[in-house]
Amino acid sequence: MTKRYKTAGRKPKPSRGGSAADQAELLRVATEAREGAYAPYSNFSVGAAVRAASGRVYAGCNVENAFYEAAHAEQAAVIAAIGAGERTILAVAIVGGPAGRPPRDAVPPCGFCRQWIFEFAPQNGDVTILGAGGSAVKRWSLRALLPEPFGPSVIRRR
Numbered sequence: 001m002t003k004r005y006k007t008a009g010r011k012p013k014p015s016r017g018g019s020a021a022d023q024a025e026l027l028r029v030a031t032e033a034r035e036g037a038y039a040p041y042s043n044f045s046v047g048a049a050v051r052a053a054s055g056r057v058y059a060g061c062n063v064e065n066a067f068y069e070a071a072h073a074e075q076a077a078v079i080a081a082i083g084a085g086e087r088t089i090l091a092v093a094i095v096g097g098p099a100g101r102p103p104r105d106a107v108p109p110c111g112f113c114r115q116w117i118f119e120f121a122p123q124n125g126d127v128t129i130l131g132a133g134g135s136a137v138k139r140w141s142l143r144a145l146l147p148e149p150f151g152p153s154v155i156r157r158r
């Protein structure tokens with residue numbers, strides 16, 4: 001899904017993933033993106049938004065097929081950003097839960113998506129990840145979620 005979202009486009013502070021307003025905006029875009037999810041098999045719809053180093057925001061949702069293959073929301077948002085010419089992701093917001101219901105719990109990215117995000121993390125490997133459910137917002141750092149990552153530098157060492 002490639003959709004343009006109106007955002008302020010401010011450049012976030014690289015180390016923090018942006019201001020509180022930037023993070024609220026990222027969660028809003030993820031919530032909107034969730035409406036596009038196609039998840040008839042898992043019945044678990046997810047929207048994600050990523051903020052790239054340019055300050056632009058890109059969104060994605062999960063899309064499944066009858067073969068039980070799925071594109072994940074975070075993966076889709078990262079691909080939208082990279083396709084638009086971005087190369088660094090600073091922050092990610094995820095909103096997910098049973099389809100048709102407001103999210104009850106904050107959902108962290110799955111292992112597969114952690115790897116997708118890490119590929120485009122800044123040099124220090126730190127990406128702010130936000131998950132919203134109910135009235136709570138959880139905040140993780142990619143470094144904490146993905147210790148000892150397998151990334152581009154591992155391949156280049158060989």
Ligand SMILES: [Zn+2]
Pocket residue numbers: 072073074075109110111112113114
């Ligand atoms: Zn995932």
